[in-house]
Amino acid sequence: MQSQKKCITIVPIFNHLEEDQMMEIMDATTQSSYKKGSLIYRDGDEVASLFIVRKGKIRIYKISESGKEQLVRILLPGDYTGELAVFGKMYQTSYAEAISDTEICMITKEKLQDFLIKYPTISLKILAEFSNRLNESEKQTTRFATEKVETRIAFFLAELIEDPNLSLEVELPMSKKDVASYLGTTPETLSRKLADLEEKGLILQKTSKRIEIMDIDELLLV
Amino acid sequence: MQSQKKCITIVPIFNHLEEDQMMEIMDATTQSSYKKGSLIYRDGDEVASLFIVRKGKIRIYKISESGKEQLVRILLPGDYTGELAVFGKMYQTSYAEAISDTEICMITKEKLQDFLIKYPTISLKILAEFSNRLNESEKQTTRFATEKVETRIAFFLAELIEDPNLSLEVELPMSKKDVASYLGTTPETLSRKLADLEEKGLILQKTSKRIEIMDIDELLLV
DNA sequence: CGAAATCTTGACCGATCTCAACTTACGTGG
DNA sequence: CCACGTAAGTTGAGATCGGTCAAGATTTCG
Numbered sequence: 001m002q003s004q005k006k007c008i009t010i011v012p013i014f015n016h017l018e019e020d021q022m023m024e025i026m027d028a029t030t031q032s033s034y035k036k037g038s039l040i041y042r043d044g045d046e047v048a049s050l051f052i053v054r055k056g057k058i059r060i061y062k063i064s065e066s067g068k069e070q071l072v073r074i075l076l077p078g079d080y081t082g083e084l085a086v087f088g089k090m091y092q093t094s095y096a097e098a099i100s101d102t103e104i105c106m107i108t109k110e111k112l113q114d115f116l117i118k119y120p121t122i123s124l125k126i127l128a129e130f131s132n133r134l135n136e137s138e139k140q141t142t143r144f145a146t147e148k149v150e151t152r153i154a155f156f157l158a159e160l161i162e163d164p165n166l167s168l169e170v171e172l173p174m175s176k177k178d179v180a181s182y183l184g185t186t187p188e189t190l191s192r193k194l195a196d197l198e199e200k201g202l203i204l205q206k207t208s209k210r211i212e213i214m215d216i217d218e219l220l221l222v
Numbered sequence: 223m224q225s226q227k228k229c230i231t232i233v234p235i236f237n238h239l240e241e242d243q244m245m246e247i248m249d250a251t252t253q254s255s256y257k258k259g260s261l262i263y264r265d266g267d268e269v270a271s272l273f274i275v276r277k278g279k280i281r282i283y284k285i286s287e288s289g290k291e292q293l294v295r296i297l298l299p300g301d302y303t304g305e306l307a308v309f310g311k312m313y314q315t316s317y318a319e320a321i322s323d324t325e326i327c328m329i330t331k332e333k334l335q336d337f338l339i340k341y342p343t344i345s346l347k348i349l350a351e352f353s354n355r356l357n358e359s360e361k362q363t364t365r366f367a368t369e370k371v372e373t374r375i376a377f378f379l380a381e382l383i384e385d386p387n388l389s390l391e392v393e394l395p396m397s398k399k400d401v402a403s404y405l406g407t408t409p410e411t412l413s414r415k416l417a418d419l420e421e422k423g424l425i426l427q428k429t430s431k432r433i434e435i436m437d438i439d440e441l442l443l444v
Numbered sequence: 445c446g447a448a449a450t451c452t453t454g455a456c457c458g459a460t461c462t463c464a465a466c467t468t469a470c471g472t473g474g
Numbered sequence: 475c476c477a478c479g480t481a482a483g484t485t486g487a488g489a490t491c492g493g494t495c496a497a498g499a500t501t502t503c504g
Contacts, residue, residue, distance in 0.1 A: 062360065065377065065442070068368035072360060087346070088353035116342060123345035124309070124335060130352040131310035137359040138284065138294060139315070144366035145406030146290035155287065177482060184367030189460060191484050371492070399450065411492055413452050
């Protein structure tokens with residue numbers, strides 16, 4: 001029960017609730033776990049549940065009309081997915097793949113909607129989250145539409161910075177292959193552009209996953 | 223009052239309400255009008271209201287970090303905007319420009335949130351709408367990330383079809399300049415690609431704004 | 445009807461992708 | 475715990491796509 005509780009309390013949209021409301025929601029969840037590499041759902045699946053990551057790491061990706069894959073996001077504990085099939089369409093429009101052994105809590109569409117009617121402030125939290133995600137997604141679209149690869153990489157690196165006062169060393173949250181996919185380019189081009197940025201003295205590749213940003217102002221002007 | 227009522231009743235997120243709830247919401251709105259060419263809000267503005275289009279046409283666009291403009295969408299009567307400043311951040315992240323004389327209803331963030339608490343089913347409607355928009359936006363992002371310009375144009379045209387059984391002739395909802403901006407390309411490239419598609423016999427440009435799709439299957443394989 | 449904006453076409457160039465070879469990192473099973 | 479096989483990452487060369495600049499045609503709207 002303890003770990004089940006943790007599963008809910010770490011989710012931003014629920015963490016303002018009272019203890020007993022939290023318990024009520026917890027009772028409505030079911031748990032399941034997935035081995036590394038397994039698919040949690042696929043495009044078209046009619047699973048109408050919200051999936052909350054309790055442990056592990058999940059890759060969310062889409063496959064375009066012409067068959068090319070793009071990484072949409074990586075889910076870490078506390079993140080959730082499947083909201084489209086809960087609130088909107090009846091089916092998934094992306095793929096979710098466990099990239100490490102993963103544990104998940106699920107709430108069905110029906111139960112979640114009951115809670116939203118009962119505790120309307122949860123909806124406001126979710127609406128806030130959705131509108132921010134929508135905004136992020138549109139910003140991303142605009143970047144794809146207007147910026148070249150090197151600029152998109154620069155912004156991607158800049159946004160990985162946790163605290164600019166603390167450290168300008170960032171850690172890639174996924175493989176470079178996935179970074180390339182996320183940024184709409186190829187591993188070859190990413191590799192080259194990072195080498196270019198390093199040659200210009202704007203970044204320093206310390207290890208394959210750690211990059212120190214040497215000159216953030218110049219980097220963002222690329 | 224009649225036109226004010228119409229303003230609300232045509233909005234999908236409200237149109238399931240009872241007559242008296244509708245009246246209540248209407249009383250909370252204020253009206254205003256904008257001349258063609260005027261800016262309704264700009265990136266950074268702290269206007270926390272939902273803007274519902276009653277009459278006219280509005281261009282929503284963003285300007286990227288490096289100063290390039292991208293058209294995000296065109297609003298027609300019944301559409302709304304400003305949701306980010308209502309539910310999420312406190313400021314706008316895009317520009318809204320009246321492209322014809324336009325009339326608008328506005329509801330402030332506070333009043334709207336009161337309604338959502340009072341009538342929780344409205345939230346579910348908005349959540350459905352948001353998750354569909356989020357999905358559309360992510361699909362668009364994936365297209366930008368993985369498809370070339372010609373393919374993006376092809377899908378854009380295909381999605382303009384109202385009823386495939388009725389007619390395969392579509393009308394561009396905006397200038398080709400704006401279509402190019404929306405699709406993340408230039409007017410020159412759009413012009414050339416349309417000419418290419420026409421040469422291949424896939425489309426027929428009847429007038430500057432009307433295009434007949436001759437072979438939709440082939441078109442989507444481009 | 446005319447000015448201004450939009451749209452089209454051509455020539456050129458640069459950015460990025462593709463294909464291929466090679467190197468490096470990683471996970472697995474002995 | 476090491477060795478090996480596989481996947482990831484890098485680098486080079488060549489091809490292609492799409493952008494830029496410029497000129498001309500067309501449309502739009504006052």
